[in-house]
Amino acid sequence: MWKEKEGEGIGWAMQTEFWGYRRPDGKAGVRNHVLILPTITCATQTAYRITELVQGTVTFIHQHGCAQVGADYEQTFRTYAGLGKNPNVYGVVVLGLGCETHQARKIAQDIAKSGKPVEVVSIQDHGSTLDAIAQGAKIAAKMVQDASALHREPLRLSELIVGTECGGSDACSGISANPAVGVVSDLIADHGGTAILAETTELIGAEHLLAERAADDKVKKRVYEVIQAMESRAFAMGVDIRTGNPSPGNIRGGLTTLEEKSLGAAAKAGSRTLQQLVDYAEIPSKKGLVWMDTPGHDIEQLTGMVAGGAQIVLFTSGRGTPTGSPIAPVIKISTNTPIFEQMSDNMDLNAGTIIDGTETIESVGNRIFDEVIRVASGKLTKAEILKQHDFGIWRIGPTF
Structure with a gap:
């Protein structure tokens, strides 16, 4: 473990460890977020509403996820899945509309290979944005509580x-x-x-x-x-x-x-x-x-x-x-x-x-x-x- 040297800050030359979170796939995280991942631009506001309700969650606003083809589709898919698999993320709620090119369930399946908790919420399947917000917030709240029980360890x-x-x-x-x-x-x-x-x-x-x-x-x-x-x-x-x-x-x-x-x-x-x-x-x-x-x-x-x-x-x-x-x-x-x-x-x-x-x-x-x-x-x-x-x-x- 590292410790500060008086008057010198951290002894960088001798430093070999930091304090982080061990993930199920063996990777090391430096943060412990629950990610609300919108797969389509028209789900981003719903995702944002969930983060307003549930402390410990993060999300992002974007304009992607539909009417993409070929290599452009593959690159966006790889980006979505990679964000979910980033070791700074404890668990993911993948939020989709339901009819978009980048299907939430497929992205969730790829993220799940990392072994972390992953759930899917579909606005169309749940009937409305209000219902999706309620369901997503309920799932996210449980993930945040579970994430909060983890402790940093030397990595x-x-x-x-x-x-x-x-x-x-x-x-x-x-x-x-x-x-x-x-x-x-x-x-x-x-x-x-x-x-x-x-x-x-x-x-x-x-x-x-x-x-x-x-x-x-x-x-x-x-x-x-x-x-x-x-x-x-x-x-x-x-x-x-x-x-x-x-x-x-x-x-x-x-x-x-x-x-x-x-x-x-x-x-x-x-x-x-x-x-x-x-x-x-x-x-x-x-x-x-x-x-x-x-x-x-x-x-x-x-x-x-x-x-x-x-x-x-x-x-x-x-x-x-x-x-x-x-x-x-x-x-x-x-x-x-x-x-x-x-x-x-x-x-x-x-x-x-x-x-x-x-x-x-x-x-x-x-x-x-x-x-x-x-x-x-x-x-x-x-x-x-x-x-x-x-x-x-x-x-x-x-x-x-």
Whole structure:
């Protein structure tokens, strides 16, 4: 078990454990939520009403779940099921309308493979939204009571999956917060855990650096394939995103091209071998550094990593952000001190001290690593306290 050293905080170099929840499938959770999972947009308000009634439940508002086909359908299904299987979730009430493409019962069956409690509520089968709210609240209340009887126990850091994300950047991102997160990625990998690098869009121009670190030729080939596919999507809409900069916030932050942002964003990957490249919302099968193919959209990539099993997400920002997740705590890290001071209600840590000259990249990285352990063991992030429950799925096909 870990304990604080006087005057030093947690002894990060010796740390091997955190306090979490053991799940039936053997995975380790850092939170103990009961998730009300709406499979269709027209069930989201009903789900929200249940969370208003039952403390200890979480949900999200979205516009997905119907008139989806092919790979787009499969990706959304994988995301729904992955969120339910995330080890931060104790149990799930899958809430459907009844006639949608993404059938609640099928999603519940996939989630149930994890061994956790899963129940299905259908608005049409129960007769109305009021009846569905009553039934869903009754089931959820029992799950919350059962969940509250669980106790945290010491678990290995090797069981953590930590997502990394770069929000609106500035000229400091690539020399402060992102390389500091890279230190954390290396520490997580060295402890036998998994660090997820995402944002394929914002790795364009830095792909060769990651390809050089690929574990084998298959991973190396996949690096260039996902970059090419992302650029092809942009070209199909008449845009060359490699030489442009689509975000006004990035421009105001002092960046001129996407490649500049990419070189800074890639620093979150640290220096370890790239072990695997997974699809959006896919659960990694390997430990160490893993790349998940996601867009640069903050909320969509956040959702994908959490659906892929991330229990915690590190989110750097040079512009400031309120972003959070209904399921995983999001630790937000400022790249510069003025933004941290301006948005102190939203940002958890300040890496601007590197720019100020009062800390090194390594010391800030160790400080962030300490915070990961504290949050994994129960400390609330500012996004959690403010109930910032953001959600969005990367759609790769039209709605029919």
